[in-house]
Amino acid sequence: MKVLVIGTGYVGLNTGVVLAYLGHRVTCLDLNMEKIDLLKAGKSPIYEPNLDTMLTLAYDHLTFTTDYDEADISTTDVVFIAVGTPSNADGSANLEYVRQAAHAVGSRLNDHFTVVVNKSTVPIGSGNWVGTIVRDAYIESHGMKPDQHYAIASNPEFLRQGSALYDTFYPDRIVVGASDPRAIDVLTNLYRPILNQDFTAAECLPRPEGFSVVPLVTCDLASAEMIKYAANSFLALKISYINEIAHLAEKVGADITQIARGIGLDTRIGPRFLNAGIGWGGSCFGKDTAALISTASEYNLDMPIIQAARTVNYQLREEIVMRVQDELKILKGKTVTMLGLAFKPNTDDLRDAPSIDIAKKLIQRGAKVRGHDPVAMANMQRQYPNLAIEYYDDPAQAVADTDAILLVTEWPVYKKLDWKTILKDGKVKLIDGRNFF
Numbered sequence: 363m364k365v366l367v368i369g370t371g372y373v374g375l376n377t378g379v380v381l382a383y384l385g386h387r388v389t390c391l392d393l394n395m396e397k398i399d400l401l402k403a404g405k406s407p408i409y410e411p412n413l414d415t416m417l418t419l420a421y422d423h424l425t426f427t428t429d430y431d432e433a434d435i436s437t438t439d440v441v442f443i444a445v446g447t448p449s450n451a452d453g454s455a456n457l458e459y460v461r462q463a464a465h466a467v468g469s470r471l472n473d474h475f476t477v478v479v480n481k482s483t484v485p486i487g488s489g490n491w492v493g494t495i496v497r498d499a500y501i502e503s504h505g506m507k508p509d510q511h512y513a514i515a516s517n518p519e520f521l522r523q524g525s526a527l528y529d530t531f532y533p534d535r536i537v538v539g540a541s542d543p544r545a546i547d548v549l550t551n552l553y554r555p556i557l558n559q560d561f562t563a564a565e566c567l568p569r570p571e572g573f574s575v576v577p578l579v580t581c582d583l584a585s586a587e588m589i590k591y592a593a594n595s596f597l598a599l600k601i602s603y604i605n606e607i608a609h610l611a612e613k614v615g616a617d618i619t620q621i622a623r624g625i626g627l628d629t630r631i632g633p634r635f636l637n638a639g640i641g642w643g644g645s646c647f648g649k650d651t652a653a654l655i656s657t658a659s660e661y662n663l664d665m666p667i668i669q670a671a672r673t674v675n676y677q678l679r680e681e682i683v684m685r686v687q688d689e690l691k692i693l694k695g696k697t698v699t700m701l702g703l704a705f706k707p708n709t710d711d712l713r714d715a716p717s718i719d720i721a722k723k724l725i726q727r728g729a730k731v732r733g734h735d736p737v738a739m740a741n742m743q744r745q746y747p748n749l750a751i752e753y754y755d756d757p758a759q760a761v762a763d764t765d766a767i768l769l770v771t772e773w774p775v776y777k778k779l780d781w782k783t784i785l786k787d788g789k790v791k792l793i794d795g796r797n798f799f
């Protein structure tokens with residue numbers, strides 16, 4: 363099939379590369395010229411395991427452009443909108459990028475049947491809203507109403523940064539919401555190799571043993587949109603829940619790792635997302651929980667559970683700083699090394715990363731802050747040039763002659779440091795923000 367993916371961020375690029383690998387002809391469009399230039403040269407603008415290899419493998423089926431006219435929308439079967447939907451100041455989702463993309467698509471549709479898919483996480487009701495923008499743009503440019511030439515669908519994305527390609531090839535489920543059955547047919551065909559798991563897996567991303575058919579959930583637009591928000595809010599609250607339990611466990615002298623194992627073995631609960639630590643960050647949980655609360659408020663509904671998950675989460679960033687202070691007694695003039703800056707391992711993404719708040723608080727309280735991250739340091743330096751962190755390329759040097767080491771992101775490489783020597787005279791305090799050691 364002929365596919366256009368608008369937005370080459372963590373979601374769009376991953377989607378484009380996977381669909382191209384499966385044999386579809388994919389154009390990836392982004393307004394960011396720097397990203398497209400890198401992609402044309404075969405290089406990924408973001409860090410994601412195996413992305414460079416997969417780009418090479420799928421390269422013959424991929425085209426990159428910054429130009430909507432060049433994307434030839436009028437002959438495209440499926441257009442994915444995968445642009446960012448950041449938070450507005452009031453917590454609602456900013457849909458301006460989606461609006462721009464939908465308008466650009468609508469004005470270029472023609473007689474060929476095209477499914478316009480919202481892959482961005484958009485508030486409930488956005489499918490209808492995008493439909494209206496596409497329709498108005500069509501009328502504006504063609505001078506007449508569109509005649510069944512397109513359908514709108516919602517296909518929320520559930521990938522995890524750090525294993526985005528793996529999650530797309532081997533998802534737990536694919537959700538497609540649409541009122542037009544033609545849209546469901548087209549997307550079912552598009553995803554058939556994944557649904558049936560009959561594609562030849564790339565060597566770098568082998569199919570997990572026993573992994574076979576992927577469930578397809580088809581529903582209406584609003585339900586698909588709500589599934590995404592409900593899933594992310596649930597995961598966010600599962601983490602906040604274990605963190606709340608961890609507080610009490612610490613007071614009563616219980617071991618939160620054992621507690622998590624003990625409850626996680628209950629199949630009704632499950633073991634994942636029960637790692638106590640400094641909580642979640644990243645581009646989705648904070649933004650999506652805020653957006654769900656904002657949508658609910660439009661219906662005069664409170665979401666006290668989701669609100670509580672947020673409160674618990676963001677308090678953790680202050681609590682970990684207090685923990686460092688408790689260990690060092692005085693923060694002023696002390697050196698604190700932060701190991702890990704990205705919001706999670708295996709990504710270079712810093713959106714809503716706990717490291718940023720923690721570094722700010724430590725610096726405000728007079729500590730000298732050092733930082734190391736295997737891939738996110740350049741982004742941190744570029745995005746937060748005024749944050750007075752001293753960066754180290756070598757984690758061993760970052761932890762030498764420091765007063766405290768704060769493990770912020772559980773990159774496996776940190777397990778390989780010579781901890782016996784680092785901690786031998788008891789002068790350096792280790793604060794494990796992720797229960798990693």
Ligand SMILES: NC(=O)c1ccc[n+]([C@@H]2O[C@H](COP(=O)([O-])OP(=O)(O)OC[C@H]3O[C@@H](n4cnc5c(N)ncnc54)[C@H](O)[C@@H]3O)[C@@H](O)[C@H]2O)c1
Pocket residue numbers: 368369370371372373374391392393394397444445446447459460462463481482483484519520521522523645646
């Ligand atoms: N990152 C994740 O793990 C994840 C997971 C699931 C869902 N999502 C959702 O997917 C969406 C995209 O997230 P992301 O992390 O890939 O974002 P991102 O910020 O990494 O990428 C968005 C891209 O869209 C481009 N863009 C913006 N406006 C455009 C336009 N009008 N035309 C063409 N390109 C345009 C930007 O230049 C940018 O490269 C968001 O709604 C997000 O909530 C993200």
